Amino acid sequence: MLGRAAGDISPRRRRVRWDLVLLLAPLALLTGIFFDVPLLNTALWSVSDPATGALTGAHFQEFAQSAAYTRIIWRTLVMALEVTLLTALLGYPLAYWTSRLRPRLQAVVLAFIVMTFWVSILVRTYAWIVILGNGGLVNRTLQALGLTTRPVEFLYNELGILIGMTNVLLPFLVLPLYAAMVRIDRRLLQVAQTLGAGPTRIFWQIFFPLTLPTLAASAIFVFILSLGFYITPAVLGGGRVPLVANMMDLLVNRFARWEMAAVVSVVLMAVTLSLYSVYQWLRERGA
Amino acid sequence: MTNVTFTSVSKAYGSVTAIGDISLSVSSGAFTTILGPSGSGKTTMLSLIAGITAPSSGRIELGGQEITHVPAARRNVGLVFQSYALFPHMSIFDNIAFPLRVRHLPAPDISRRVGEALRLVRLTGFESRRPHQLSGGQQQRVALARAIVFKPDILLLDEPLAALDRKLREEVRSEIKALQRSLGITTIMVTHDQEEAMSLSDHIVLLANGRVEQIGTPDELYHRPKTRFAAGFLGLANFLEGRLEQPNAIRGTSGDFPCRTSAGRLGRQVCGLLRPEDIRADADSGFVRGTIREVVFLGEIARYIVDTDSSRSFTVNIAGARRRLAEGSAVWLSWDPECVWLLPEEGGAPTLH
Known part of the structure; x- marks a missing residue:
């Protein structure tokens, strides 16, 4: 009797759901053949001799010893950090302001924010040239106002890339933050008032800490995305500001150094994955 | 303070x-x-x-x-x-x-x-x-x-x-x-x-x-x-409506409801409140005769819905519910006239709350 009762409680042996296997098979195959295999291949290239195919650590050694690679990786990381900070500084107040609007206005503002997804990134990037160029909207306005006599150089330097990338990435921070802010129970803030707290204290001790996990998670997300940016730096940097993605383009298309491109890819992926694990951890904590 | x-x-x-x-x-x-x-x-x-x-x-x-x-x-x-x-x-x-x-x-x-x-x-x-x-x-x-x-x-x-x-x-x-x-x-x-x-x-x-x-x-x-x-929001209420013909009875459409009042409202239309627990149910005598339509057993008390012969109903709570009256049986309802509370005139009218 006892044994049978225990058997009833224990989970039943899992049966194979063949219908599900069948439904998932195409996607699994597609990812396996066109994503995982090339990725492993890339990893393999990074440690094998292009001529003989023998395993070697020479490429990683070259990468570590060459100042050019490390400088570009470093520059990319700094750039990504700058983009992340600027996105957070602009995005947090924007999300906060949006979450405080009347519901109908919130929908309008959110539509404006999401709208950036509807326009191709290429079009948007070229639009910045029109706006930020020497004869562009911003410079003409600045000159008309007499704030500057010579046009300010926004383009073909890091400033241009920073502006362009922040514009592209802003929604990735604003939307999750907005969602987190709307979810905060209004009564927490009201009760804090009745306990005697002023608006500044309520913001920093109640509101901000409650949005912090989401802020951190989306900031890391933005950081990861900005590490691999190609089009925006290529167009707005005018090829003068080399970042990782552009360097890989050069390595593959100009110098045919596939093995070095593979090394850079592996390094970039290692950085991304470790950041991603932090992102996941933060997301679970925030939920 | x-x-x-x-x-x-x-x-x-x-x-x-x-x-x-x-x-x-x-x-x-x-x-x-x-x-x-x-x-x-x-x-x-x-x-x-x-x-x-x-x-x-x-x-x-x-x-x-x-x-x-x-x-x-x-x-x-x-x-x-x-x-x-x-x-x-x-x-x-x-x-x-x-x-x-x-x-x-x-x-x-x-x-x-x-x-x-x-x-x-x-x-x-x-x-x-x-x-x-x-x-x-x-x-x-x-x-x-x-x-x-x-x-x-x-x-x-x-x-x-x-x-x-x-x-x-x-x-x-x-x-x-x-x-x-x-x-x-x-x-x-x-x-x-x-x-x-x-x-x-x-x-x-x-x-x-x-x-x-x-x-x-x-x-x-x-x-x-x-x-x-x-009266209705705080507990259950039986309302006795009618004209106050004598100081001690409300004359409804179907008979007299005993009550006691010292107020000078003789001849006026009044509404009396009678709580379910103030009503007694007996087999042989009382003020109003009726039939038990429904019995609800609530542990400490039993609640009876009693339909009177003049097609109105009373809610009656009786404590000590161990011996219950059966559904369908005829009973006489009575109460202590002191227990009837006459609502003030302005509050007696039915409201739309």
Whole structure:
């Protein structure tokens, strides 16, 4: 009797759901053949001799010893950090302001924010040239106002890339933050008032800490995305500001150094994955 | 000690009037309940006292001082929400210490007072836990501790028991009562539950449609209600309608209902209230004859729905339900004429609440 009762409680042996296997098979195959295999291949290239195919650590050694690679990786990381900070500084107040609007206005503002997804990134990037160029909207306005006599150089330097990338990435921070802010129970803030707290204290001790996990998670997300940016730096940097993605383009298309491109890819992926694990951890904590 | 006074206070949200022209006074040190159905404006009343919302017009005083437009943070009012509203990212200690830190108390004082508050709600040892690690009843008590730790002038409770299951509710109910008694703090509770209101309160403010229906002790509201709405909202009511032909009987369409009155309302149309527990049911004699249509067994009592021969029905509660009368059997109903309460003239008319 006892044994049978225990058997009833224990989970039943899992049966194979063949219908599900069948439904998932195409996607699994597609990812396996066109994503995982090339990725492993890339990893393999990074440690094998292009001529003989023998395993070697020479490429990683070259990468570590060459100042050019490390400088570009470093520059990319700094750039990504700058983009992340600027996105957070602009995005947090924007999300906060949006979450405080009347519901109908919130929908309008959110539509404006999401709208950036509807326009191709290429079009948007070229639009910045029109706006930020020497004869562009911003410079003409600045000159008309007499704030500057010579046009300010926004383009073909890091400033241009920073502006362009922040514009592209802003929604990735604003939307999750907005969602987190709307979810905060209004009564927490009201009760804090009745306990005697002023608006500044309520913001920093109640509101901000409650949005912090989401802020951190989306900031890391933005950081990861900005590490691999190609089009925006290529167009707005005018090829003068080399970042990782552009360097890989050069390595593959100009110098045919596939093995070095593979090394850079592996390094970039290692950085991304470790950041991603932090992102996941933060997301679970925030939920 | 602090009493709360409303002087013709109104609050409208857009074109919707939440409360209209309310004047009342809540006495110091007492336990007052604002009772009403949902949408009666009771939560608005609480928000107005707490300072979370401002009235559209009128004047609110606290301990003799006008606070109509004083922000919530400077009112010194302890509030417990139905949802507890504990800060999820803070420990229990930090939650309770919050109002003390806001007041810049020195750290040793904070520790001492948080410890005292936790002892008062019997949660000593829970300092380092997070709210989500506590049960509903425990969270409720933390919210209570946080609301009283800074010695507020008034304690406001918003449906404090609604989220608890029945058994826990009775436990917390007596705890709240004991706490309020021992601290002597002026307490205002909002609820839609008449049983909760009756068992806890010194005074009940009955609201309906944003207006005060009646203010009084639980006993007054139950036994001497001013309106049909009040009579029906606090417990079950049998209404005896008719003309007061003699000082001791209401002449209805189907016969006389004995009552006793000294008021000079002879010849007038009246409405008498008779509570179900004041009615007796006998087999052979009484005032009204009827047939038992339905029997509801409630443990301590049995409730009978009795249809009279003149096609009206009475609700009758009889204690000691061990031997019940059978459905379909004929009974005579009678009562002590003293038990019939005549509603004041203006309250006797049927209302649309």
